[in-house]
Amino acid sequence: MITAFLGPRGTYTEQAAVQFAGSDAGLLETPNFAAAVKAVEDGRADFAVVPVENSIEGPVSQSLDILIHDTQLKLCAEVVVPIEHVLVAPPGARLEQITSVHSHPQALAQCGRWLDAHLPHAERVAAMSTAGAVREVVESGDATAAAIGPERAQVLYGGEVLARGIMDARNNRTRFMALGHTDAEPTGNDKTFVAMRMDKNVPGSLHKALDPFAAAHVQLTNIITRPTKGRLGEYVFLVDFEGHRKDPRIAAMLDEVREITEELKVIGSCPQFVE
Numbered sequence: 001m002i003t004a005f006l007g008p009r010g011t012y013t014e015q016a017a018v019q020f021a022g023s024d025a026g027l028l029e030t031p032n033f034a035a036a037v038k039a040v041e042d043g044r045a046d047f048a049v050v051p052v053e054n055s056i057e058g059p060v061s062q063s064l065d066i067l068i069h070d071t072q073l074k075l076c077a078e079v080v081v082p083i084e085h086v087l088v089a090p091p092g093a094r095l096e097q098i099t100s101v102h103s104h105p106q107a108l109a110q111c112g113r114w115l116d117a118h119l120p121h122a123e124r125v126a127a128m129s130t131a132g133a134v135r136e137v138v139e140s141g142d143a144t145a146a147a148i149g150p151e152r153a154q155v156l157y158g159g160e161v162l163a164r165g166i167m168d169a170r171n172n173r174t175r176f177m178a179l180g181h182t183d184a185e186p187t188g189n190d191k192t193f194v195a196m197r198m199d200k201n202v203p204g205s206l207h208k209a210l211d212p213f214a215a216a217h218v219q220l221t222n223i224i225t226r227p228t229k230g231r232l233g234e235y236v237f238l239v240d241f242e243g244h245r246k247d248p249r250i251a252a253m254l255d256e257v258r259e260i261t262e263e264l265k266v267i268g269s270c271p272q273f274v275e
Contacts, residue, residue, distance in 0.1 A: 003178070004028040004036035004045040010131030010153035016079045016176035017049040032128060033063050037071050037179060047076070047180045054083070055173040056110045059224045059238075063177075067267055068195050068226060068236050075193050075268030077178035084172070085111055087163040088134045088154045093143040095162050098122050102133040103148035111148055114166040122146075134159065175273075183245075183268030190244035191221060191272045194254070196237045197228060197263040205260070206237065212256040213241060216249055244269040 005017040007029030018024050028045045030036040036048040050063040085107060089098065100123040101108070101115060108115070108124050115122065127133035130149035137147040138159035146162060147153075154161055177193075184190070198205040213220060224238040243250040245266055258264045 001047070002026045002028050002039075002045040004030050004039040004048040006030060006033055006036060006050070006129055008129065008131050008135060010134065010150060010156045011129050012081055012083060012150055012174060013049055013051060013129075013176065014131070015150070015152070016051070016081045016174075019079045019081065020047070020049055020077055020176075020178045034066055034070065037066055037073060040073055040179060040181070041071065047178050048073070049079070049176050049178050051106075051174050051176050053175045053222070053224075054106060054110065055171065056167065056169050057106050059226075060106060060174075061226065064224065064226055064238060065229070067177075067179075068238070068265070069229065071179070073179040073181065074183040075177050075270050076180045076182065076184045077270050078191075078273045079176045079178065080273050081174050081176060082172065083110065083167060083174055084150065084165065085130075085148050085167050086151045086154060086161045087146050087148055087166055088137065088159045089146040089162050090138055090141050090143055091158070091160055093146065093160060093162065095119075097144050098146045098162075099144040100125050101146050101148060102127050102137055104128070104130050104133065107148045110168060110172060111166045113168045114163075118163070118166075119146075131156070178270075179268075184270040186244040186246050186269070187271045189272050189274075190247075190269050191240055191242055192245050192250065192269040193238070193240045193267040194257075195263075195265040195267060196239060196257065196261045197235075198237070199262045200234055209237075209257055209260045212253045212260070216253040218243055218250065218253060242272070 134153035
């Protein structure tokens with residue numbers, strides 16, 4: 001089994017891929033989330049693992065937009081990874097020397113208050129991944145640059161940890177989805193993820209689309225709004241809820257929702273993650 005993930009080694013996505021796959025054997029490193037998904041579509045991997053939501057910063061828009069617009073792969077599992085950020089710099093660097101901090105935009109945002117307090121004048125530089133930022137900063141040897149990432153990245157690429165636990169919230173978690181060509185079979189404790197687009201010219205269309213969920217006593221677990229990438233003011237609503245799409249009650253409810261919405265995309269069903 002081959003599982004594609006956002007590289008390089010040492011990212012939180014690699015950690016999620018290991019949790020999903022059960023070991024680090026058979027992992028395929030890719031340069032971005034879209035490339036991980038494409039690897040499955042092309043047959044070079046069986047699954048791709050992508051982040052969809054962080055407990056501090058909320059939705060990961062890049063991944064969600066791929067799910068909405070760019071792939072027909074199905075949700076087949078979810079994984080929740082604890083996030084513990086450290087600040088890494090080349091050997092010999094000191095905190096008071098740092099003038100730039102590099103990392104993935106999500107990690108920079110998750111550590112915003114710590115950076116405001118300890119490095120208020122440092123430039124924040126976006127990178128493709130947390131581990132990639134750590135590797136590049138350490139290899140640069142620039143004692144004025146630091147990177148935010150997992151401690152595993154520092155173990156892999158060297159450098160010195162200048163500060164640990166720099167997240168704005170202690171209980172920092174990221175939810176990842178594993179995507180494949182088919183979703184999971186029912187287990188009795190499942191969740192389903194769908195994308196709904198409404199007719200903006202029909203007042204109350206979102207309310208009407210949610211009515212079948214209430215009538216079927218289905219528990220919603222999240223609703224996320226993303227633009228359609230068409231006209232300004234048009235949105236796609238990503239909804240996850242308890243139950244499996246193959247359950248007769250859920251299937252009947254989704255048929256009702258499909259009649260009400262302009263478009264309904266069932267991204268898939270999988271077992272609910274239990275920590």
